[in-house]
């Protein structure tokens with residue numbers, strides 16, 4: 001692999017011990033990469049999670065990781081279903097789901113009737129986009145967004161545009177981002193009388209940025225523009241998450257990424273203004289007036305039950321929230337923010353390439369996307385895994401190679417040190 005590196009200084013030998021070292025970087029004389037020796041507080045034991053202990057797992061962002069005890073709760077629900085499927089699915093499930101929503105609601109500052117469980121953010125956003133496509137969008141309308149949105153969501157809106165003749169208009173985000181005010185003005189300056197929907201990630205996928213969406217949602221409401229927010233990465237990373245305070249009309253987020261719940265657990269929030277109107281994609285017993293005997297509000301009644309299924313992941317979300325509470329997650333999250341900040345600094349010290357944003361909690365949470373020198377991203381990713389057992393995404397974004405760190409409570413400073421060490425080796429050869 002031919003890789004161009006900044007200002008090579010080929011006079012440094014690299015220690016073979018990748019743990020907790022003070023390392024002088026081979027490529028820069030202006031900065032010393034002093035790897036901190038476990039200065040970040042004690043993180044959570046990896047044994048509490050099911051992640052392969054031999055892998056340096058720095059990609060919580062893609063699919064999350066479930067603790068052993070929460071996974072056991074998930075399996076307990078599955079076994080309970082199988083013991084008496086008619087009792088479980090025929091008589092109890094709607095009550096169990098409502099009970100779970102009542103327990104999860106305070107985590108989002110929502111009541112049990114303001115949101116429903118869905119399998120993932122993709123499903124939630126599709127419910128919204130399909131309904132808007134059928135009821136609101138027409139030829140020439142604009143859906144305003146940014147060029148940092150998740151690929152599947154771009155496909156979804158393009159699909160809606162294909163059927164309606166609406167236009168999906170992505171505003172290029174000026175990089176590096178500077179202040180929330182500048183970001184807000186960049187987006188808002190592109191609003192026209194044709195803008196009907198504002199679609200934004202709360203935390204972006206490829207760039208890992210926290211977008212300041214609240215003010216934009218407020219302005220949109222005043223202007224009569226519908227806001228749809230993709231919060232796939234937000235629950236668990238930004239805390240507390242007060243969904244009504246965000247001010248969006250529609251908001252979705254995953255529990256399986258950063259709240260440590262089993263895969264296939266997410267939520268869709270719909271503002272009270274739209275709860276009676278929005279239709280599900282799957283029409284089931286809850287349509288149009290709710291499940292027989294259920295006291296759910298109209299939105300939950302229509303959307304929550306959609307045929308035979310395995311609801312164990314939804315029912316385990318309260319256990320995941322409880323797991324985090326019982327492990328002082330606020331402190332662990334703060335440690336993760338600190339690790340992210342260190343990763344930002346160390347990558348910048350090594351590559352001398354500017355980050356996508358200031359290294360602050362305004363723009364970054366538990367993930368940071370760092371630019372790499374020119375390289376074959378697939379080769380770097382493969383070598384990180386094959387040679388160092390480091391799992392993290394390496395990819396081209398807008399013509400520039402990047403890698404993204406995700407720090408969850410099971411990660412340690414050692415994981416960061418190993419990664420910096422591995423990258424230095426990979427780019428040296």
Ligand SMILES: Cc1ncc(COP(=O)(O)O)c(C=O)c1O
Pocket residue numbers: 061062120121122123149150152153201203204205230232233254
């Ligand atoms: C910003 C963003 N939106 C949506 C999604 C889709 O999430 P899911 O696969 O859980 O539906 C992701 C997944 O990583 C994402 O990063």
